[in-house]
Amino acid sequence: MSRRTVTISEVAKHAGVAVSTVSYVLSGKRTISADTRRRVLDSISALGYHPNAGARALASKRSNVIALVLPLRAGMHVPVLMRFASAVVTAARRFDHDVLLLTADEGTAGIRRVAASALVDALVLMDVELDDRRVPLLRELAEPSVLIGFPARPAGLTCVDLDFHAAGARCAEHLAERGHQEIALLGAPSVVYDRGTGFATRTRDGFAAAVADLGLKGVALPCEETFDEVYETVRDLLLDHPGLSGVVVHNEAAVSHVLAALRQLGRRVPQDVAVVAICPEDVAERASPPLTSVLIPAEEVGREAVRLVMDKLEGRVVPDSTLLPPLLAVRSST
Amino acid sequence: MSRRTVTISEVAKHAGVAVSTVSYVLSGKRTISADTRRRVLDSISALGYHPNAGARALASKRSNVIALVLPLRAGMHVPVLMRFASAVVTAARRFDHDVLLLTADEGTAGIRRVAASALVDALVLMDVELDDRRVPLLRELAEPSVLIGFPARPAGLTCVDLDFHAAGARCAEHLAERGHQEIALLGAPSVVYDRGTGFATRTRDGFAAAVADLGLKGVALPCEETFDEVYETVRDLLLDHPGLSGVVVHNEAAVSHVLAALRQLGRRVPQDVAVVAICPEDVAERASPPLTSVLIPAEEVGREAVRLVMDKLEGRVVPDSTLLPPLLAVRSST
DNA sequence: GCCGGTCGTCGAAGCGCTTCGACACTCTTT
DNA sequence: AAAGAGTGTCGAAGCGCTTCGACGACCGGC
Numbered sequence: 001m002s003r004r005t006v007t008i009s010e011v012a013k014h015a016g017v018a019v020s021t022v023s024y025v026l027s028g029k030r031t032i033s034a035d036t037r038r039r040v041l042d043s044i045s046a047l048g049y050h051p052n053a054g055a056r057a058l059a060s061k062r063s064n065v066i067a068l069v070l071p072l073r074a075g076m077h078v079p080v081l082m083r084f085a086s087a088v089v090t091a092a093r094r095f096d097h098d099v100l101l102l103t104a105d106e107g108t109a110g111i112r113r114v115a116a117s118a119l120v121d122a123l124v125l126m127d128v129e130l131d132d133r134r135v136p137l138l139r140e141l142a143e144p145s146v147l148i149g150f151p152a153r154p155a156g157l158t159c160v161d162l163d164f165h166a167a168g169a170r171c172a173e174h175l176a177e178r179g180h181q182e183i184a185l186l187g188a189p190s191v192v193y194d195r196g197t198g199f200a201t202r203t204r205d206g207f208a209a210a211v212a213d214l215g216l217k218g219v220a221l222p223c224e225e226t227f228d229e230v231y232e233t234v235r236d237l238l239l240d241h242p243g244l245s246g247v248v249v250h251n252e253a254a255v256s257h258v259l260a261a262l263r264q265l266g267r268r269v270p271q272d273v274a275v276v277a278i279c280p281e282d283v284a285e286r287a288s289p290p291l292t293s294v295l296i297p298a299e300e301v302g303r304e305a306v307r308l309v310m311d312k313l314e315g316r317v318v319p320d321s322t323l324l325p326p327l328l329a330v331r332s333s334t
Numbered sequence: 335m336s337r338r339t340v341t342i343s344e345v346a347k348h349a350g351v352a353v354s355t356v357s358y359v360l361s362g363k364r365t366i367s368a369d370t371r372r373r374v375l376d377s378i379s380a381l382g383y384h385p386n387a388g389a390r391a392l393a394s395k396r397s398n399v400i401a402l403v404l405p406l407r408a409g410m411h412v413p414v415l416m417r418f419a420s421a422v423v424t425a426a427r428r429f430d431h432d433v434l435l436l437t438a439d440e441g442t443a444g445i446r447r448v449a450a451s452a453l454v455d456a457l458v459l460m461d462v463e464l465d466d467r468r469v470p471l472l473r474e475l476a477e478p479s480v481l482i483g484f485p486a487r488p489a490g491l492t493c494v495d496l497d498f499h500a501a502g503a504r505c506a507e508h509l510a511e512r513g514h515q516e517i518a519l520l521g522a523p524s525v526v527y528d529r530g531t532g533f534a535t536r537t538r539d540g541f542a543a544a545v546a547d548l549g550l551k552g553v554a555l556p557c558e559e560t561f562d563e564v565y566e567t568v569r570d571l572l573l574d575h576p577g578l579s580g581v582v583v584h585n586e587a588a589v590s591h592v593l594a595a596l597r598q599l600g601r602r603v604p605q606d607v608a609v610v611a612i613c614p615e616d617v618a619e620r621a622s623p624p625l626t627s628v629l630i631p632a633e634e635v636g637r638e639a640v641r642l643v644m645d646k647l648e649g650r651v652v653p654d655s656t657l658l659p660p661l662l663a664v665r666s667s668t
Numbered sequence: 669g670c671c672g673g674t675c676g677t678c679g680a681a682g683c684g685c686t687t688c689g690a691c692a693c694t695c696t697t698t
Numbered sequence: 699a700a701a702g703a704g705t706g707t708c709g710a711a712g713c714g715c716t717t718c719g720a721c722g723a724c725c726g727g728c
Binding site: 017018019020021024030031032033036055057058059060061 | 680
């Protein structure tokens with residue numbers, strides 16, 4: 001077992017300085033002579049000192065912890081979520097913060113609790129819905145927060161996300177450039193649209209806008225996630241639109257099913273039907289054939305969210321809305 | 335913005351009692367008359383009091399936070415992980431604890447840091463490898479810990495997991511009961527075996543043991559996760575073992591590919607080849623046909639891990655090893 | 669050679685909570 | 699009726715840290 005915990009006053013004694021001097025060496029908030037600093041630092045490592053988080057939080061009114069509120073709900077793309085979470089943790093560590101994991105089952109109570117008890121300094125929320133119950137709460141909280149995703153009325157909030165509108169449009173444009181005249185968007189399961197989740201809707205709108213702009217024929221459909229349902233959807237789609245030659249898939253779980261269904265229906269990709277996906281890079285790369293895709297820049301979004309929330313914590317003014325531009329990677333499916 | 339934070343002394347004043355009395359009402363560590371308790375509780379809700387976590391941690395030497403150390407690494411089954419994480423958070427909340435998320439990229443330094451700074455009271459680690467660098471550290475830590483998964487030398491540690499050995503055996507038995515004489519196990523990608531991850535190895539060993547016991551012919555192969563690689567593996571398997579009529583798949587990501595490959599190779603499931611999967615329930619149910627499977631009881635494992643770590647925190651003695659028995663759900667694939 | 673400024677350091681006052689010992693009561697027990 | 703045993707409550711002492719004001723020591727300017 002590790003030896004008894006070392007306190008700052010033991011470090012001070014060991015280095016022959018005052019407790020406050022040790023504190024200032026650590027925080028850098030006052031100038032300290034190079035010589036004193038050295039001695040203090042040496043004592044710290046000699047004794048294996050680690051500041052007590054509770055004491056620090058109490059005295060400084062900063063816990064150096066941010067809350068990450070994850071949904072963990074039906075219809076979510078778990079692996080992507082995980083990459084967001086991972087990115088948030090990594091980014092937070094770079095700002096010397098840790099991450100407290102909150103799930104949505106506790107609802108708003110959990111958010112209120114960790115904020116009121118000063119357990120966390122700030123919050124990052126994921127999977128924000130258009131009409132999110134948590135949003136009003138955030139507005140009344142003293143703690144800064146950043147949303148990954150956009151609610152219906154984002155005024156007064158800080159939101160960051162991939163620009164899904166642009167992503168939907170970009171896919172349509174790409175298919176148009178390849179000469180396709182009649183294209184379709186296969187999106188999230190219909191329950192996701194019903195819930196009004198922003199990213200699904202915005203992709204569809206961007207797709208529709210580009211289709212209109214470019215004078216294409218286009219249709220957008222929700223898409224379930226079991227093979228059989230996907231198969232039916234694809235079969236009906238091809239039946240209803242004989243001239244269709246391009247498909248955009250914005251549904252990570254359905255990607256491989258769509259490809260399998262096309263194969264089974266005798267359509268070759270990309271010769272008969274071109275396919276563009278909006279999904280994580282590894283899913284696109286692993287598909288057969290590897291898919292032209294818009295990357296969901298999970299790492300970048302997570303990093304940006306943390307940067308923004310840290311800026312707010314420091315009292316800096318940040319933009320209300322941060323949209324990361326879509327990046328299209330061309331592979332063999334178009 | 336929310337009003338200034340309410341302290342315990344304001345509650346005490348409001349209720350007309352001493353600060354310590356409020357504290358005892360909250361903790362229940364001394365008897366308090368029903369009348370006083372009522373008044374204090376009323377004041378608490380009237381003022382909207384929430385104890386300050388830092389102050390509490392400092393005074394009580396308990397942060398009421400546990401660390402969850404997640405891997406987030408190649409070859410992991412992310413959705414399952416997520417269910418573990420979710421279960422851990424939910425269970426921790428039931429013990430009035432929060433969860434701090436630690437990723438493995440920080441390595442042992444992160445564990446050391448949160449333990450030494452008293453940020454957390456205890457640790458739950460996931461995805462433990464047979465030869466895990468974190469294990470020696472855990473032994474020297476004062477904070478209790480529980481591992482989800484088993485390292486090679488688990489002596490002195492507390493570990494909990496699905497009994498994968500029994501699960502592998504159970505699958506073989508089930509196929510034997512159905513009359514299959516020659517069967518195969520398709521497991522994790524070979525990198526996972528190379529890394530020596532316990533669950534993969536243990537499943538294979540259990541499978542092999544049951545095959546030997548039951549006098550079957552059996553083969554165990556690693557299995558990659560792209561369709562093309564899976565296809566090749568399955569094709570070669572059928573070529574090399576013409577009499578093969580049962581397959582156990584212990585690889586969530588490969589499950590649908592295996593089914594697709596069998597279909598493409600003209601084998602019907604279950605008529606020509608019976609398939610048993612070891613994977614999360616929803617994956618098995620969503621496959622076509624729905625798969626007979628051993629459930630990975632993520633919720634139960636997470637809950638159990640938290641219960642164990644809380645017991646240790648209270649100084650209770652807990653078993654070194656907790657193996658949750660596999661449960662086979664029969665569906666249409668066998 | 670004295671004054672005003674930095675610079676580097678110290679001591680002490682909290683931060684908001686838990687917990688320990690004390691104490692005033694009220695019951696039992698003899 | 700006195701001694702002992704609970705109850706219920708209080709006050710005060712920390713927990714380990716940050717931060718504020720104070721204060722020598724040293725500097726250059728006049």
